[in-house]
Amino acid sequence: MPSLSEETDGAVTMLEPGSTIGIVGGGQLGRMMALSARYHGFKVGVLDPTPNCPTAQVADFQITAEYDSKEAIRELAERSNVITYEFENVDADALDEVRDIVAVPQGTDLLRVTQDRVNEKRFINQHGTATAPWKEINGVEDLVAAIDDIGYPAVLKTRSGGYDGHGQRVLHNADDLAEIREQVNTEGFMPPSILEGFVDFAFEASILISGNGHDFVTFPIVRNEHRNNILHLTLAPATLSHEVERDAKALALRLAQGFELSGTLAIELFITKDDQVIVNELAPRPHNSGHYTIEACSIDQFDAHIRGIAGWPLPQPKLLSPAVMVNVLGQHVLPTRALIADHPEWCLHDYGKAEIKHNRKMGHITVLTSDLATTVNDIEATGCWSDLS
Known part of the structure; x- marks a missing residue:
């Protein structure tokens, strides 16, 4: 022991x-x-x-x-x-x-904070970090008051559970609010929720930070592109100003110190058009957007997680090559397998799941590259990811 x-x-x-x-x-x-x-x-x-x-x-x-x-x-x-x-x-x-x-x-404080979106937002704000405007929702009247304060459009999310877009709904106008009210009247219950205002962001990003309880290291900030609320592409590194990079790393360190982090923490970000850094969500573990680190970094997010929870020292990760990571969902499995022989540059990871399902994450592909834009175009040109649903 x-x-x-x-x-x-x-x-x-x-x-x-x-x-x-x-x-x-x-x-x-x-x-x-x-x-x-x-x-x-x-x-x-x-x-x-x-x-x-x-x-x-x-x-x-x-x-x-x-x-x-x-x-x-x-x-x-x-x-x-x-x-x-x-x-x-x-x-x-x-x-x-x-x-x-x-x-x-990892303790359980981090777990409890990230299991509850209201607690998560409070923790982030209390550590001097910006989020989208938000309100705690415990009933329809709370929702009406929150809409009056935050305005449309806004996102209604359950306080707990939900992933890849599940457990949330975008409210665009009063008709959407009326539908929520009717649904609650029919079901007689509204789950504890949070209403978040929209952020006019330039792009979505994320940063990983790992710790062993007292020392912390950060990974490069990456740019993320989603389809149907599921991560599609990650580009490493993101093109950022020095100020944005500095602010993102500083907020990651504040949050890690607040948790006395052991293991890897993923922080999903919005980067606004005027270079503000806003935290969207936290994940108290390695993250889909960090898979590129397996091939592209001197130490990957999983090694950092294991070393952190084992109390081992953590080296500062270095980006060895720019990279593009693309998710392989159920509908992409057969098309990508058919092209493996034609793409030696693909670093393919298959997750070993027994059943292939639409929109289920079945694996990912990482491509090391000197030209992110060209590589993204090459990936899309294969047609493997051309599904629109």
């Missing part, structure tokens, strides 16, 4: 190779965490309800159970030296209950 630090909310002082890292969640992020853990000499266990999930395919053992099973989390704790998680929908109370027998370096 590793020793725990009193200063860093359960961070390990130094985890030795041969120790076991337990991962809650068995998707692609857990899979890539597990591969990194193996490279560092650690053993890996995973808790996931799907037998032979992507992470289990590269792990030492799987506990097949629901994520909120306290019995299963306790079993994972008993068989591990450290527990981490690959997504936010983890039972924080269940993790707290096993911290007497296993280290949880």
